[in-house]
Amino acid sequence: MKTLKIGLQFKMIVPIIIGTAIYAFGLLYFIIPNQLMEGGVTGITLLLNYAFHIPPSLSTLILNIPLFILGWIILGKKQMLYTGIGIASLTFFLWFIERLILKGLIIPFETQYDYILASLYAGITLGAGLGIVFRSGGTTGGSDIIAKICNRKFGWSMGQIILALDIIIIGAALFFIPIEKILYTFVTVYIASKVIDFIQEGAYAAKAFTIISDHAPEIADRITNEMDRGVTIIPAIGAYSKKAKYIAYCVVSRQEIHRLTLIVKSMDAKAFIIINDVRDVQGEGFHEE
Structure with a gap:
């Protein structure tokens, strides 16, 4: 019975690791080089990178640590276990890919003309990564933790909370990046949501x-x-x-x-x-x- 339980946990953890790796790649390979945006806490890490050149791996870890502790206290360790794995895995892969980019082993996709192509591929990679993570019962932390806490404490809709946070963060991006990049971001977000649904609901x-x-x-x-x-x-x-x-x-x-x-x-x-x-x-x- 114990072996079976370990096997099931392993089957849930491995997809979370794979999903966060794909998500981290999409952020650093497509999103940041073309100054696109994302919602949630990831959007804040992007703003910090665009405004102050803070590495996403560092800001992701710093922003998620207090949220994770708060979630652990309010939601309990059972709900936060796989979220913690997702946060740790995402932070590691962001750091690892940043190192590869600095050494020239990965050259990010940066374009001056075809932003629609960058938006489409960003949406596919981000959606694929998140879809795999969500299907395995994990999250990448951030606004998901805030939404769960507000839902538990005040009964607010998780979907509405996440949407409100996304609107605020993407709106704040207008102070740092051109409005056309925001519009391309909506393309990325739409494609990502469709890919997430496709992976969660099944390919067949x-x-x-x-x-x-x-x-x-x-x-x-x-x-x-x-x-x-x-x-x-x-x-x-x-x-x-x-x-x-x-x-x-x-x-x-x-x-x-x-x-x-x-x-x-x-x-x-x-x-x-x-x-x-x-x-x-x-x-x-x-x-x-």
């Missing part, structure tokens, strides 16, 4: 069919026999007719949508079909597709 997109029909059992048999897909039959009662009926529930790949629809309609032209998006499908018949 499928469709869930909810089929309400008087012939649901027969439809389920055909789906099972002809498409080799599992179907769940759910007993139900019609609110208007008060009659007992069945609901068939099935998840299929996008390529099978048309085929499944044809099977249902051939069995019952009046069948009521609800099709929903499904992500991160796990189980037999989906991992290898």
Whole structure:
């Protein structure tokens, strides 16, 4: 049992380390050379770098230490454990990549003309890094800790707190960088949010069919026999007719949508079909597709 617990913790910690490495690379390779911005505490580290040339690794550590201690006291060690790992890992990789850049082993991507390209790649790398960290149950600290504390103490929405902090910090950046860089930052933030959602929800997109029909059992048999897909039959009662009926529930790949629809309609032209998006499908018949 102890070995299993250690193994599970290892599987959670390794992705956090990988994610923070990707995030640190995106900041130093795409964001800082092109004077783009970020929200949260990371945005403050960028402002300190642009205004006073303070290394992001140093400011990240200094800003996060008091927040981490406060979070440990208020939220408890269980919630802050993986956040602490994320902060330590991010600080290390920022420091490590800074050293590589100073030695000329990494040449940051700096452009004078194509900022949209820098914004897109910055959004992809930052989003990929954060997505991996979030999916593993960790954070990079900063505004996430503030949001959790305010949510615990005052019941405020975490999303609204983070949004408010981002607006304040990005707005403050107007005193240090041109407004067009702020506008490019919004492109980066938007792309990053989409990549985070993609990684957290899963790369595999499928469709869930909810089929309400008087012939649901027969439809389920055909789906099972002809498409080799599992179907769940759910007993139900019609609110208007008060009659007992069945609901068939099935998840299929996008390529099978048309085929499944044809099977249902051939069995019952009046069948009521609800099709929903499904992500991160796990189980037999989906991992290898």
